[in-house]
Amino acid sequence: MASLDETQLRAILERHRNEGEELIGKEAVKPETIRVTHSADMQFVGQTHIINVPLPSSSVTRAVLQQLFEKAYFRFKVELPEIRANLVNLNTSVTGVRPAIDLSRLIDPAGRAKTLDEACREIRPVWYGGHWHDTPVYIREKLPLDAVIAGPAILEQMDATTVLEPGDRARSDADGNIIIEVGQL
Structure with a gap:
């Protein structure tokens, strides 16, 4: 020094x-x-x-x-x-x-369905815990931002498939994330 x-x-x-x-x-x-x-x-x-x-x-x-x-x-x-x-x-x-990014805009809001039913692609039988369950299949990018989804359900998107088993519960947050609470089968 x-x-x-x-x-x-x-x-x-x-x-x-x-x-x-x-x-x-x-x-x-x-x-x-x-x-x-x-x-x-x-x-x-x-x-x-x-x-x-x-x-x-x-x-x-x-x-x-x-x-x-x-x-x-x-x-x-x-x-x-x-x-x-x-x-x-x-x-x-x-x-x-960089300026803050509004993550909720990663999926075009105009493409989101108004209701969960509108985001449903189909209902198909899926095997969970030794039984068949009629399971709604949702288009992930069409889910409303305030969606609450009770399992069983499947969320399909271009690069991933999310499976909610019976008893699970999912909700989307303001940024469009899916938060899953795992239940008991």
Whole structure:
């Protein structure tokens, strides 16, 4: 730390930031905001254990860096003022924050049925627990968002089939997830 060049420290962190922002700029999805966090991996000279020290900005001074390291190290309830601190790595994370996604819109709301009966493709016999049960087969993407389904039932979609056994109960949430409560056969 005694020989740390503060100008070089700031230049490295700013280069990290610029490279990260440039890479994000090449992505097809444009972020709503960009979040930048800097940190330093540090240790006392002679130690092998490294402590990650969050930095408030890229404009950190040697004195502030030393103070932040000592504060982070004190979590071990040890002060070692006679041993020199060592800067090992500088880290920067540049994160593009996308707008929130309304998951309920992954399935076109206009394609959803108004009732559970309208989402039913067919009723077929299915073997559960040693007996045949007439089982409704629902088109998953047509289920109303507020659907409550009592088993037995089958939910079919392009990439999966969900089977509700007799006694099971399923409901869809506001995002269109299916939450299943497993019952007793």
